[in-house]
Every structure is written in structure tokens, then in C-alpha cells.
Amino acid sequence: MAKVKVGEYREVPEGDMKKFTPKGIPIAVYKLSGQVYATSNICTYDGCFLDENHRMHGYMVECTLHNEQWDIRTGEVVNQPATEKLKAYKAEVVDDDIYVDMI
Ligand code: FES
Secondary structure (H helix, E strand, C coil): CCEEEEEEHHHCCCCEEEEECHHHCCEEEEEECCEEEEEECECCCCCCEHHHCEEEECCEEEECCCCCEEECCCCCEEECCCCCCCCEEEEEEECCEEEEECC
16 A cells, blocks of 8 residues: 545644544544644554544643553654554645555
């Protein structure tokens, strides 16, 4: 898989995220300061959907069930209990559409 169009830029609220399921893969697309970022939408600690249980702290997304936090730019864990990073995808905007590199 390569670059996939997941939705339109205006669909994602500034400072927050929206879920998309390109090719059936659940991803979360974030918009911060006009830039877009993408990660898996599945919490690595207990498997819940982040779009249903999250709070944003700038570039950190928190799963509100057990307070796990990751950096949305890299997927790295910034607050445990879990130690497994979120899969991060390269995202970009082209002509008001959001593309995510699904490799
Ligand atoms: S299910 Fe996400 S931190 Fe527990």
C-alpha cells in the first residue's frame, strides 16, 4: 500500500482528531496548528478506539481509559502504563484532501 486519500482537511477539527478507516485500517488523523498527523486509532495498552476515549495535550494524545499517552508525531510512548508505541503514519494535505502513507 502507498499513499491513500483518507478524507478532507476541513473534516478534522483543529486541536483534535477524527477517525478514518482507509482500506479497512482504523487510523486517527490529527490537526495541530494547521498540520496533519496520523497514527493507529487503536490503543496499544488494551485495544480500545482512541477516537472514542481520548484527550489531547498538544502533540500528545491520551487514551482516557488508563491514561496512556503517545506523541502523535512519532507514536512514541510518553506516559505509561503501556510501553508499546502507536504506529505513526506520514500524512500530508494536497488540494484540501488528506493523504496518509499506509506503508
Ligand atoms: S485502553 Fe487505552 S490506556 Fe487503557
